[in-house]
Amino acid sequence: MKILDFSNIENLKLKFNSKINFINPNISHEMRVIASIGNVSKKILEIGSRNAINTLLFSMNSSDNTSISLLTLNEKLMLRAYQYNDQNTEIFPKEDNEENSCEDLLFDEVSYNSKIIFLEKDFFKNEHLNFKNNFDLIFLDFENFSDILIENGQFLIDLLSKEGILLIKDHLNNSADFTDFISSKKDIFKINNTNLFFMKN
Numbered sequence: 001m002k003i004l005d006f007s008n009i010e011n012l013k014l015k016f017n018s019k020i021n022f023i024n025p026n027i028s029h030e031m032r033v034i035a036s037i038g039n040v041s042k043k044i045l046e047i048g049s050r051n052a053i054n055t056l057l058f059s060m061n062s063s064d065n066t067s068i069s070l071l072t073l074n075e076k077l078m079l080r081a082y083q084y085n086d087q088n089t090e091i092f093p094k095e096d097n098e099e100n101s102c103e104d105l106l107f108d109e110v111s112y113n114s115k116i117i118f119l120e121k122d123f124f125k126n127e128h129l130n131f132k133n134n135f136d137l138i139f140l141d142f143e144n145f146s147d148i149l150i151e152n153g154q155f156l157i158d159l160l161s162k163e164g165i166l167l168i169k170d171h172l173n174n175s176a177d178f179t180d181f182i183s184s185k186k187d188i189f190k191i192n193n194t195n196l197f198f199m200k201n
Contacts, residue, residue, distance in 0.1 A: 030169075034139070034196070124151075136160075142174040146178075165199070166199040168197040168198075
């Protein structure tokens with residue numbers, strides 16, 4: 001697999017953004033890459049993240065008219081979203097760690113939360129058919145949903161817009177079968193010094 005140096009990819013019309021908005025200024029190179037790609041994306045589909053960190057990265061580093069469709073197995077995050085939409089009230093106590101701080105900010109800041117669309121778990125059964133060629137960034141976290149993602153590889157490609165980007169995060173090495181499938185369709189790259197894989201439609 002080819003290695004991609006994200007700091008030198010002008011031919012892909014992407015630019016590494018050294019100034020990233022986030023609640024913690026000491027962020028990793030990988031987070032900077034994720035935020036930089038989110039910065040140029042208008043319709044984002046995020047699948048698998050177990051917390052709000054990546055969602056908040058996208059929210060804080062994208063334009064006001066960006067939409068982020070989120071499919072997560074984090075039931076706490078989903079319950080909080082439903083209650084926020086219904087009552088706009090706090091239902092979980094705030095805890096002093098980065099994951100909870102991200103959730104707090106995601107729901108406390110209406111300007112961020114208004115970008116987020118929470119998807120139901122049966123998205124792959126029905127709803128994905130309504131989003132064909134819709135997303136210019138699909139972000140997959142293979143810590144969760146790995147079996148579902150592998151089974152729906154072609155559907156995910158079909159959801160990408162004409163020049164859409166597929167970004168895969170895999171620090172547990174769960175995505176080998178999926179990346180093999182994708183590489184049979186398109187060129188896929190490992191982003192240097194990260195756990196990210198990159199494909200451009």
